[in-house]
Amino acid sequence: MRHFLKPFFIVLILIATTVHGQELYKNNIHKYKVALKVEAGKLIDKGNVVSGDSLNTMFKEKGYNSIDVNLKSMKKKKLSPGKIYDLVSEAAVIVSPAGRSDEVNEEGEKSKKVNTYPASGYIIDSEGIVVTNYHVVSGFVYRKNTKARDVLVVMMKDGTIFPVKKVLSADKNNDLAILKIDPKGVELPALSVATKDAEIGDLAYIVSHPKGYFYAFSSGMVTDKFCELKIGGYRNIMAISADFAAGSSGAAIIDQFGNVMGTVTYTKTLQHSDDADKTQMVLKATIPASSLLKLIKEGN
Template identity: 30%
Template sequence: MLRHTSLLTTSLLALALLTCPATTGWGQDGQQEEAHQLVPTAAEQFCVDDRAINLRLSQFGGRLIDTSKTTPIEELIQQLKTERCQLTLPKIKTSAMSPSQLYAKVKESVVVIGGLYKCNKCSKWHANGATGFVISSTGAILTNHHVVNSKNKVTLVAMTAKGEVLPVTKVLAANEDIDLAILQVEGKVPPPLPIALSPEAAPIGSRVSVISHPAGQYYTYTAGMVSRYVKSRLKNGAMVDFVSITADYARGSSGGPVLNDRGEVIGIVKSTQPIFYRMIEGKGENLQMVVKLCIPSASILKLIKQQ
C-alpha cells in the first residue's frame, strides 16, 4: 500500500510577480486587456514576484467567474469520468540542453492551476494553486486528478507565465488510479511540451529537472536524477507504475513536468513519501529521506488517442 503526501496546495498561497512587457488578460467586463508579464523573457534577468502572481490569479480569475466564463467545479468533477481524448501532440525535435537553456525554453509552457474560492472573512476571491503544463496547441493542459477532484473551490483557471488567466472549460480525460487529468482551457496557450514515448528517454541515473510552484514559490527549478522505476499496489488493488526521482518538490508542485535534458516530459509530479527512522504512535521520528514519486510518460499516453 502506498503512503504518500498529496502536493496540492490546500491553503491560500503566498502572493506573486514581475513588472515586464505587456500581454493580454481578461478585463472587468470579460474582455481582453493589457497584462503585465509575470516571468521575464530569456533576455532579462530572471526574478519572480510571488505576491503579484497570486494577486493576479485571484483578481483575474474572479473576474472570469463574475462574467460567467468559467465552468463550475461540480461539472468539472463529473467530467473526470471521461477516460480518453483525441489530441495532436507536438513532435520531438529538441537536442540536449544545459539546465539554464532548458529552463528558458520550457518555463513558458508551465502554468499555474488556480482553484478559486471565497473565505468567510471578506468578499474577495482567493486562490490555492498547483502546477500544470501545456501538451497540445489546442489548449490541452495536463495536471493531476487530485488537483481537480476537490469541492473546496468554485472553479479552476490556468495562468501562464505571461500573466494570461484562462478559464478551464472542460475535463478532456482523466484517470484516478494514475492521478492524471487533461484540461481544456479557452484562449491562446504557450507552445506545448513534447511527451517522451518510451522509458529509454530517461534511464535510471539520467538527469531530470522539475519546474513547479512549491508552496507558492512560482517557477522554481530543481534538478536531480531518475533513481528507479517501480510498481505499486493501491488500496483498491490497482497496480500502477511510478518513476522515482531525486529532484526536489513540495505541495503546490502537483502536476509539474519532469523533464529530461532534451526538454521531453518523462513524467509528472505526483506525491512525496517521507521515510522516518521509526514510527511511534503513528508519528514519525528522525526523518531520513523523502521519496519523490512521479507518474511516467507511458501512463500519460494511455489517456490520449493521438491524431
C-alpha cells in the first residue's frame, strides 16, 4: 500500500506543477461579468447617466432621418482568422441594461446588487457610435423591465465602460439600433462596413458573448439569403452557419477582409416534422450590412 501511494502522489504533484506553470486563460466571470456589474454600479452612483425612462423619449420603431457617421473605408486584403479576431474583438462591445436592485435585506437596508443583462454590439465610428439590436435597447427602455433601468452601458474588451447618451436611430423591422456614447476625446477602435452584400458561400466570422462566454469567436459561411414578412413589412435576412446564441444579439458578422457584412438578429430551431421534440437544425439569422447602411444614409 505504501509503495502504491508514493507514485500516486508523485503524479498529483506533477499535474499540479504543470497546471500551475501554465498561463491562465481569461476568466469570463471576473474579467467581464463581475466587472460589468461593478463598473455599472459606479456609473449609477455618480448619477450622470440616462435612465430607461429618459432614453425611451428618443426611442421609436421608425421615423428617423439620416445620421452623420464617419464610416471607415472597406478593407480589401484577406486576413487570417487570428487577425480577424484581433481586429474585431477590439471594436466588439458588451451592451447591457444595468440597475440597482430594489430588494431589501433583513436589516431593512436596500440591496447594493446591480442587475445586468449583457448582449453584444460593435463600434462603427471612432467618436462613439455603436450598433446593436433594436430588441436589446427595447429591453432596457420599456417598463416591463423593472430590474435594470438605471443606465444602458457599453463595455469595451479592456473593461472601459461608457453610459449610452443617445439613440441616434432605430428600426424595429430590421432589428437595428444605433447608439451614441461619449468617449471623452479618446479615439475608439471601429469596424468598416461592407458596401456590397455577401454571397452564399462567403466566409463569415463573429465575435460575441453567447451565454456569458464573453468575446467568443466562431466561423462559418453564408448559407442562405431570403426575405421574410414582418408586421412592419418585408426585410432581408442573411443566414450563416457560424454559431451564436443568447447574448450574441447585436454582434457584427464579419467577412474575410474584416468588414461588417451583417448583424446578429435571431436563431430559430427547426424541428422534425414528425417529432416536435427532435431538433434537426438551428437557423442563425442576421441582418445584412445593406440594411444598416440604408438606415444610416436614408433613415426610415
